[in-house]
Amino acid sequence: MYKNGVGCLPCRFCKYSKELMTDCLEKQIYNAIIHYTINLVGNWHKLTYKETVKMKWRPIISVLICLVVLGGISSSLLSTSQIGSSSAWRKRPLHPAADILKVVAAVNREFSDSWKNADLETATPASVLAVMRRASLALHGTVPSLEEIREFGPAAQMVETTVSENDLLDRYVQYLLADRRYADYVSERFARVFVGVDTGPFLVYRRRRFQLWLSDQLFINRRYDSLCRDLISSTGVWVSDPAVNFVTATITDDSQGRPDLPKLAGRTSRAFLGMRLDCLQCHDDALGTIDLSFDGMPREALQTDFHQFAAFYSQASISLGGVQDDFRHYSYTYLGDEEDSLISPKVPFQSDLTLPAGSRRGQLATWITARQNRAFSRTAVNRVWAIIFGKPLVYPVDDIPLMGPFPPGLELLATDFSDHDYDLKRLIQIITRLDVFRISSRATFDVTSQHEHAWAVFPLVRLRPEQVAGGIGQTARVRTINADVSYSVRQQQQQDILSFVKRYGDTGEDEFEDRGGTITQRLLMMNGNFVKDRTRSSEDLNTAARIATIAEDDEDAIEMTYLCVLTRLPSETELHHFLLALKDVSPDQREPILEDLFWTLINSTEFSWNH
Numbered sequence: 001m002y003k004n005g006v007g008c009l010p011c012r013f014c015k016y017s018k019e020l021m022t023d024c025l026e027k028q029i030y031n032a033i034i035h036y037t038i039n040l041v042g043n044w045h046k047l048t049y050k051e052t053v054k055m056k057w058r059p060i061i062s063v064l065i066c067l068v069v070l071g072g073i074s075s076s077l078l079s080t081s082q083i084g085s086s087s088a089w090r091k092r093p094l095h096p097a098a099d100i101l102k103v104v105a106a107v108n109r110e111f112s113d114s115w116k117n118a119d120l121e122t123a124t125p126a127s128v129l130a131v132m133r134r135a136s137l138a139l140h141g142t143v144p145s146l147e148e149i150r151e152f153g154p155a156a157q158m159v160e161t162t163v164s165e166n167d168l169l170d171r172y173v174q175y176l177l178a179d180r181r182y183a184d185y186v187s188e189r190f191a192r193v194f195v196g197v198d199t200g201p202f203l204v205y206r207r208r209r210f211q212l213w214l215s216d217q218l219f220i221n222r223r224y225d226s227l228c229r230d231l232i233s234s235t236g237v238w239v240s241d242p243a244v245n246f247v248t249a250t251i252t253d254d255s256q257g258r259p260d261l262p263k264l265a266g267r268t269s270r271a272f273l274g275m276r277l278d279c280l281q282c283h284d285d286a287l288g289t290i291d292l293s294f295d296g297m298p299r300e301a302l303q304t305d306f307h308q309f310a311a312f313y314s315q316a317s318i319s320l321g322g323v324q325d326d327f328r329h330y331s332y333t334y335l336g337d338e339e340d341s342l343i344s345p346k347v348p349f350q351s352d353l354t355l356p357a358g359s360r361r362g363q364l365a366t367w368i369t370a371r372q373n374r375a376f377s378r379t380a381v382n383r384v385w386a387i388i389f390g391k392p393l394v395y396p397v398d399d400i401p402l403m404g405p406f407p408p409g410l411e412l413l414a415t416d417f418s419d420h421d422y423d424l425k426r427l428i429q430i431i432t433r434l435d436v437f438r439i440s441s442r443a444t445f446d447v448t449s450q451h452e453h454a455w456a457v458f459p460l461v462r463l464r465p466e467q468v469a470g471g472i473g474q475t476a477r478v479r480t481i482n483a484d485v486s487y488s489v490r491q492q493q494q495q496d497i498l499s500f501v502k503r504y505g506d507t508g509e510d511e512f513e514d515r516g517g518t519i520t521q522r523l524l525m526m527n528g529n530f531v532k533d534r535t536r537s538s539e540d541l542n543t544a545a546r547i548a549t550i551a552e553d554d555e556d557a558i559e560m561t562y563l564c565v566l567t568r569l570p571s572e573t574e575l576h577h578f579l580l581a582l583k584d585v586s587p588d589q590r591e592p593i594l595e596d597l598f599w600t601l602i603n604s605t606e607f608s609w610n611h
Contacts, residue, residue: 142470149598213242238323274379390461
């Protein structure tokens, strides 16, 4: 429940019940039955003999029915059979396929040549632990657990990256992609660009239902082009056919049951084409900021380009049967005109691509995802790159020129993506094996904006709010918070993240905009209950308490603490400092010192940045 007692806190894990219930209905029934059963049994002794005879078997039958229903819901809620165990990665090939390595080598050469041509020094390879932390934050939204680090090898052997240790990182990425947390986290990142972050219209839009469906599609690694076609052209009800929420998310109170066409068209062009066509909604592009030139034929972007694009959605309507297509047309009053003009749908470029028969939305979906439409592949690559690195290859992420120039790697990755059935997991494997992903953020030379722009060092990026919350939650436990832990632990973790992000400040849809930290965020980290509860030694299963118990000696305790929080070993100076703090202290004093160490590391600048 929320603190004000109203509504059910959105819970990610109710998606694993046998039948997905909107707004956590099953858990509400579950709790109600518990309270009813306890109350009924608790008051049984108060009944007189006469009342008992009069009631006969009704209370017993009620209790039995409650227990049966409770058991059914419990098995549904607590089942992990549909979650996907993280151990599935062990059954997969650990070494990337030869064609993946070929693409990696080609992209590496393009970056290497660009550095050589610009006469730029480059940073050295990062430590294995640093790369593991980057990958975990990018794909799971949290830091690696101590259990995961120990699973993949002794930390002392993971300090420096060498060619022989690439196998370890390949195994780890396979593990991340096989875990359900990958689909859960990345689906939320994609949902932001597809439907935004607002709750939307109450009756005809279910954002959480949409995000859960999207997670399922990513988990089974559905073709990205097929997924996007569903978003644009699907029909049905927003609950049973979640893809239509892409359309219903734009319905407003004054739209008379129809989507907001300009908003929907703008979102489509940004999400799937990497273009800001919505900037043409009110006037022509007199400043030349929008590039619609194609095949060497430059032309001015016009207001008509946007509204002809929006006309593809003109027939989308919402009724009791859900989202359907009718025969309505789109009209708009252009700048300088006094009357509406009837507008026919037309794509803004590559109009030579054949549009199939069928609904207008179906035609648009086919055109956008056509293999010849390079903008679609480039946009997907740039979006995935941004999720992994924290910043896009082309900035802004939704403003990619049609005819270039393009940065190193973009065209090669886009071609491989379309040639291999728009396989997102393959794309992620390639990007996370590139030298630019495994390079250090530190350098022996002065790092300039030119180095950062050329990816000659790994970019320093402030963690997103949910990454900070996920990291804090994971550091508080030695064991990995995944599908193998109890339902209650996962539920509590999700509730804590939602509550923390609400106070910390969500990044919204423009998630790759550079934002500075705030005083409120620092105060929340230093004084907030979330951090306090996770570092307090009295907390059950708290990592500080566990480490104080299981560590072989003080040095081992300090090293485990650093691994849990910062995913690295302490430097000699750091180790020496805390060894002195723990020297000759009693067992009662040892645990509070480790608690203070946890709090200090979580509040360090290093913890809040990806590097």
